[in-house]
Amino acid sequence: MYKITSLIALVTLLGLSSCTKDPINDLSSEESLVYVTNRDTQADYKQYKTFSIVDSVLVMENNRTGTTLDDLDKAVLIRIIDNMKDLGYVMVAPAQKPDIGINVAWITNSQLNVTSMPLYYGNYWGGMGGWGWGYPSYYQYYETSESYWHISMVDFKNPNTVDKTYKVVWDAQIRGSDIGNRNLANTMIDAIYSQSTYLKK
């Protein structure tokens, strides 16, 4: 009897665990993209007339920074310029003191993870009291890395002279598994502007 029930339990667990499949493996590249925009509700966008944009893309990876200007970066910068002009802003050189400055960054966060169970079972074991699992060094580790585009709009017209800062009045993040695809550059940039209609002059 014990053997039969053990066999049933084993077969059940194996069977049930094999039922799960990746729910997003059928997403297209475009569908995988997520556009997040934030705005300063105090900002009056009508007051801004001119803008300028960085001449290359800032690359930030953990604590390292640098700049890049490959085909993808150029496409992104040009499309931002096109969208700003379409909204009614006039592009000027940085020396002409634009009302708005646009920064464009490619940010990568890397993390080292252990292939482990989370502390989810803390309650199951009767409350862990802040204790976690200890993993010996021979356990497998893997590194995850997530990159995203970050585009921000800085108010040069109204600097905070007290603490010497320029306020970010709008920013956008583009996340997803295919954000480095040159063919999606226009789609990505158009999307963040189309969901920010309040920027229109």
Next chain:
Amino acid sequence: MKKILFALLLISFSSVVRAQEAPRLYTLPSPFERYTHFLVTGRIAGAVPMGSFSDSYIDKASFRNYSISLEWVLRNSPLSVGGEIGSSHFQKRLPRALYQSGNETVSAVQTRTLSQTPLQVFVNYHFLNKSSVVQPYAQVSAGISFADYSLYYGSLVQQQQKIPFAYGVGLGSRFLFKKDGSFGADVRVKYEGTSLKSGYLEKGTSTVNGSVGLFYRWW
């Protein structure tokens, strides 16, 4: 010659004895009536979300539901008790849409999923005796469910895993393939609920599922 006659007499006498015993053996109640026995059932099911689960999260039927149960059918009682472990998966894809949260606007294709592995004990009440070819029953169950609420924005996921209380009531029937046999089919309609509260799910989950299955019983 005497030996042959004696042998024939012996054979005919033993035949008479067998003929007299056979009806008596046949009239004994089935072993499944006389003994507490075991019964294992495997089921596949289609399930429909109900109530707030359907209104606020996923309203799409699922056909990715399985379970297996093991029960003890009690002697001299219309009851059986047992345990059941299952797997269910609900999923729905929404086209790209804007989601507002404070000053933040998110544009994404949402994929809503809820996977559960319910583990419950149950009591069945059998309306007819255990040797009946058709055995309708009513069921109540309670236990826990290992729930995984994963809400995808594009390829990004918000995941919450919890172990809520789970319960259910059902009506079903078993159909023996032959009288007093060990194998048969099982059909069941069951309402199942959990107290899961995650994200869009603010009032738990409720579903109605219809299953077909096969069972084997032994003693």
